[in-house]
Amino acid sequence: MFIRLILVIGLSSLLFGCSSDEVKEEDPVQVEDRSSAATGGAAEDSGAQAYGTDDGSTSGFSELDDPQSPLSVRIIYFEYDSSEIQSEYRSVIEAHAAYLIRNPSTTITLEGHADERGSREYNLALGERRAQSIRQQMALLGVASSQMRLVSYGEERPAVEGHDEASWQQNRRVEILY
Amino acid sequence: MNFFKRLVLINFLFVSFGANAVLDIKITQGIEQSLPIAIIPFGWSQAANIAPIDISSIVNNDLARSGRFDVMEEQYLPQQPHNFDDINFGDWRKLGMENILIGNLKLDDQGDYDVSFRLIDIYRGIEIASGRQTVKAAHLRRVAHQISDVIFEKLIGIPGAFNTRVAYITVKENNGSKLHTLQIADADGFNAQILLESKEPLLSPSWSPDGKKIAYVSFEGKNSAIYVQDVSTGQRERIAAFPGINSAPDWSPEGSRLAMTLSKDGNTEIYVMNLRNRSLQRLTNHAGIDTEPSWSPDGQKLVFTSDRSGGPQIYEINARGGQPKRISFDGKYNARPEYSPDGKFITLVHAVNGSYRIGILDLANGAINTLTDARLDESPSFAPNGGMIIYATTGVRGAQLAAVSTDGRIHQRLGLQQGDVREPAWGPFLK
Numbered sequence: 001m002f003i004r005l006i007l008v009i010g011l012s013s014l015l016f017g018c019s020s021d022e023v024k025e026e027d028p029v030q031v032e033d034r035s036s037a038a039t040g041g042a043a044e045d046s047g048a049q050a051y052g053t054d055d056g057s058t059s060g061f062s063e064l065d066d067p068q069s070p071l072s073v074r075i076i077y078f079e080y081d082s083s084e085i086q087s088e089y090r091s092v093i094e095a096h097a098a099y100l101i102r103n104p105s106t107t108i109t110l111e112g113h114a115d116e117r118g119s120r121e122y123n124l125a126l127g128e129r130r131a132q133s134i135r136q137q138m139a140l141l142g143v144a145s146s147q148m149r150l151v152s153y154g155e156e157r158p159a160v161e162g163h164d165e166a167s168w169q170q171n172r173r174v175e176i177l178y
Numbered sequence: 179m180n181f182f183k184r185l186v187l188i189n190f191l192f193v194s195f196g197a198n199a200v201l202d203i204k205i206t207q208g209i210e211q212s213l214p215i216a217i218i219p220f221g222w223s224q225a226a227n228i229a230p231i232d233i234s235s236i237v238n239n240d241l242a243r244s245g246r247f248d249v250m251e252e253q254y255l256p257q258q259p260h261n262f263d264d265i266n267f268g269d270w271r272k273l274g275m276e277n278i279l280i281g282n283l284k285l286d287d288q289g290d291y292d293v294s295f296r297l298i299d300i301y302r303g304i305e306i307a308s309g310r311q312t313v314k315a316a317h318l319r320r321v322a323h324q325i326s327d328v329i330f331e332k333l334i335g336i337p338g339a340f341n342t343r344v345a346y347i348t349v350k351e352n353n354g355s356k357l358h359t360l361q362i363a364d365a366d367g368f369n370a371q372i373l374l375e376s377k378e379p380l381l382s383p384s385w386s387p388d389g390k391k392i393a394y395v396s397f398e399g400k401n402s403a404i405y406v407q408d409v410s411t412g413q414r415e416r417i418a419a420f421p422g423i424n425s426a427p428d429w430s431p432e433g434s435r436l437a438m439t440l441s442k443d444g445n446t447e448i449y450v451m452n453l454r455n456r457s458l459q460r461l462t463n464h465a466g467i468d469t470e471p472s473w474s475p476d477g478q479k480l481v482f483t484s485d486r487s488g489g490p491q492i493y494e495i496n497a498r499g500g501q502p503k504r505i506s507f508d509g510k511y512n513a514r515p516e517y518s519p520d521g522k523f524i525t526l527v528h529a530v531n532g533s534y535r536i537g538i539l540d541l542a543n544g545a546i547n548t549l550t551d552a553r554l555d556e557s558p559s560f561a562p563n564g565g566m567i568i569y570a571t572t573g574v575r576g577a578q579l580a581a582v583s584t585d586g587r588i589h590q591r592l593g594l595q596q597g598d599v600r601e602p603a604w605g606p607f608l609k
Contacts, residue, residue, distance in 0.1 A: 081490075120381050
């Protein structure tokens with residue numbers, strides 16, 4: 001009984017992860033939804049997020065979908081007005097780079113964002129520069145530039161809507177989208 | 179601050195005009211020495227019917243909203259003359275009134291409206307301005323704003339900017355997603371019209387100098403792109419959709435070129451596009467961020483934001499290219515510059531102790547005067563007469579528009595009924 005319950009929870013979270021992944025691909029407006037889910041607990045704010053397999057099967061986790069893998073970290077956060085990659089993200093970027101090198105037909109989008117402070121156009125440029133830092137790092141590790149698409153939304157798509165440092169921290173980010 | 183009196187009393191709610199009325203304009207701070215004036219309800223030729231428009235109340239609202247006039251309430255008017263000969267100057271002088279406006283509205287045989295007005299100097303007992311024109315009913319609001327402009331120029335000494343329009347972006351929640359719109363409205367908040375609706379972000383509207391077109395940035399193609407849209411026909415064209423950022427359009431004063439930010443060559447740089455043949459001229463060349471170009475009124479120079487010295491600061495560059503010159507030195511964050519219409523000042527976003535405020539930089543001495551006192555102010559845009567700056571301010575109720583006089587003495591709030599409103603761009607004088 002207990003085991004069955006765990007199975008059900010496991011399945012439902014798998015399904016949730018699955019739909020979340022679809023939303024991300026198909027309708028970028030709804031990136032809001034997924035991100036606001038991350039406001040639920042401070043523990044999730046560090047960026048770890050699980051994604052399910054596409055067919056909903058419990059067998060055959062791919063490396064990308066393994067919540068224990070550094071590949072499950074898809075958001076890199078930045079300091080205020082900075083595009084410098086903090087050292088804690090080195091292993092994450094290395095893991096993504098290694099995966100992309102092993103899977104040369106896989107492409108990613110690096111989506112740069114900024115917090116709301118200051119001017120919108122400057123923040124658009126800042127978001128791009130953050131995405132460029134990640135791209136540059138991955139390129140140095142050997143990823144082909146054709147595997148990486150860049151887009152900046154500046155402050156136009158905050159992950160969190162608040163007007164305080166706790167929210168701003170989560171909005172200064174680059175999302176790695178497979 | 180003690181020079182100022184709080185004028186929270188003026189609050190025009192334009193909801194009665196249905197879907198077209200969205201802006202609610204309040205004077206939150208006016209000046210002590212505002213000019214007394216009385217706007218007499220206009221005479222109307224068809225007493226049996228209601229006039230199509232109340233011209234005097236539009237003028238009244240314009241002048242009161244400017245913060246520079248003390249407009250007498252209708253109930254205190256000692257008389258309501260429509261003709262010069264009927265004015266009882268003694269009564270007005272006793273009340274300390276300095277100027278009154280009288281006028282008449284007549285329906286003519288063709289169904290057009292004949293509007294005439296006279297501005298009277300009570301102390302000298304003479305007419306100091308007058309005007310008359312015949313228009314269709316649809317243009318009566320515009321005529322009322324033109325009358326306000328005449329009064330403003332006559333009594334304040336600079337042209338009024340009442341007969342102008344403002345473009346802005348609204349954002350509201352719509353069934354779990356966001357709906358972005360590009361809108362324009364008359365400067366008094368009336369006649370709001372949607373030019374574009376999108377699920378994706380919109381930003382940076384910029385008026386063509388003739389007021390007939392608006393350039394803006396839209397993310398509808400999953401990346402920033404610059405569009406130019408005809409205001410009256412709604413027809414639009416995508417003019418820049420290169421890889422990377424396509425953003426920050428700003429129309430040149432003579433109307434044939436558009437400055438913009440593109441990152442197609444590696445990182446954000448300032449370019450000028452010739453709108454006739456779409457050719458591009460690159461103005462900047464630096465690994466730092468270069469964005470937010472704004473033309474000088476004479477078209478000879480541009481200012482822009484660059485972080486080439488570390489944080490964002492304002493630089494000036496010759497429109498033909500060359501070495502940019504840094505012009506902002508006060509504070510660690512200065513961005514989104516725009517020249518004043520006389521070219522002597524620049525309005526900008528200026529951070530003070532972690533708060534982002536609207537500032538004005540005096541090009542004669544480099545000093546920056548902070549005009550606002552909120553935390554998250556942005557996107558300043560000069561009125562075409564240079565008297566006011568409209569901007570976006572974010573507070574507990576979300577983002578709203580506000581305006582401040584360039585001397586910092588007059589503050590207005592322009593609130594939408596729902597949702598956020600931001601990225602205001604004050605349009606040129608209308609003909």
